[in-house]
Amino acid sequence: MELELQSLNLPCDDERLIVMAGPCSAETEEQVITTARQLAAKGCHMFRAGVWKPRTKPGGFEGNGETALPWLKTVKEETGMMVATEVATPEHVELALKYGVDILWVGARTTANPFAMQALADSLRGVDVPVFVKNPVNPDLELWIGAMERINQAGVKRLAAIHRGFSSYDKKIYRNLPMWQIPIELRRRIPQLPIICDPSHIGGSRELIAPLCQQAMDLGFDGLIVESHCNPDSAWSDAKQQVTPDVLDYILSLIAIRDDKMTTEGIVALRKQIDELDNQLMELLAKRMRVCREIGQYKKEHNMTVLQTGRYNEILDKRGAQGVLCGMDPKFVKEIFESVHEESVRQQIEIINK
Numbered sequence: 001m002e003l004e005l006q007s008l009n010l011p012c013d014d015e016r017l018i019v020m021a022g023p024c025s026a027e028t029e030e031q032v033i034t035t036a037r038q039l040a041a042k043g044c045h046m047f048r049a050g051v052w053k054p055r056t057k058p059g060g061f062e063g064n065g066e067t068a069l070p071w072l073k074t075v076k077e078e079t080g081m082m083v084a085t086e087v088a089t090p091e092h093v094e095l096a097l098k099y100g101v102d103i104l105w106v107g108a109r110t111t112a113n114p115f116a117m118q119a120l121a122d123s124l125r126g127v128d129v130p131v132f133v134k135n136p137v138n139p140d141l142e143l144w145i146g147a148m149e150r151i152n153q154a155g156v157k158r159l160a161a162i163h164r165g166f167s168s169y170d171k172k173i174y175r176n177l178p179m180w181q182i183p184i185e186l187r188r189r190i191p192q193l194p195i196i197c198d199p200s201h202i203g204g205s206r207e208l209i210a211p212l213c214q215q216a217m218d219l220g221f222d223g224l225i226v227e228s229h230c231n232p233d234s235a236w237s238d239a240k241q242q243v244t245p246d247v248l249d250y251i252l253s254l255i256a257i258r259d260d261k262m263t264t265e266g267i268v269a270l271r272k273q274i275d276e277l278d279n280q281l282m283e284l285l286a287k288r289m290r291v292c293r294e295i296g297q298y299k300k301e302h303n304m305t306v307l308q309t310g311r312y313n314e315i316l317d318k319r320g321a322q323g324v325l326c327g328m329d330p331k332f333v334k335e336i337f338e339s340v341h342e343e344s345v346r347q348q349i350e351i352i353n354k
Helices: 029-041 065-079 090-098 114-123 141-153 181-189 199-203 206-218 245-254 265-301 309-325 330-352
Strands: 018-022 046-048 082-086 103-106 131-134 159-163 195-197 223-227
Touching: 018 029, 018 245, 029 046, 029 065, 029 245, 046 065, 046 103, 065 082, 065 090, 090 114, 114 141, 131 141, 141 159, 141 181, 159 181, 181 195, 195 206, 199 206, 199 223, 206 223, 206 245, 265 330, 309 330
Parallel strands: 018 046, 018 223, 046 082, 082 103, 103 131, 131 159, 159 195, 195 223
Antiparallel strands: none
């Protein structure tokens, strides 16, 4: 199904850049108000703070709940900023709206649960409020889209997606793997849907926020949601990934927002070259598959197994080394030839089983 969407109608200085900032958690009234004042002084229009905090394990700070909602109301009244918080249950929705929260977002753990998403959707019927939906913890685009479809079917038309990366068991530079191809495919499938990047949760450390912000803008994202705290090192949750309002203002001042609409004659000519090269690639792949089918016929006649592991390893090693010499990442080359080999094996099995 197609999403029925309307403009988010949110305040922003640049028509393409939405920025929402604030602490991971609303810890104390003083911390919330101080951070909000500092962000407002830097021109921030939207303030975010977690009131209910789903933690991976029990024992961590799980938020102040309803106690913190009047603090957000004070922020709204004193600074004029819109306020946003995460909701995970119908009760959260009811309380957030009761205290005048302007924007709701759904966390990654909730997005991954269709039952929870349907309960949220039912509680949002008849409510005109922007809802931002984070990607699920696992890289499942259909699950992400399905969560937004449930909200949309409830009548919420001011929707946006938040890309916060995907959980991984392996140790790596990022807290959550960006896997940019997934939000890129989301943009291809639903081009009118705004996509917001969450560099704080992708990076997991403040040093990575600036480059991740720039990468998101280079990929045509519509905005950012960044964790900002008046005293990050003393934060009760996610201290390493929060920045002060001053630092956030500096990061935003460095971001280059590129024009994603203007097409010059030069790039048109280069794109024609790409199209021609893609056609040549397809012709070469077709020739390669034709030879693979001949090999399949030979294997059938000589009662040989389709998979020749030694030969497969030889191809991957050789092409990986060639890729490095040609200025390409060997992992990228390996992935290409793994896919090519998979299709070759499929076609050979078809021949052998005829």
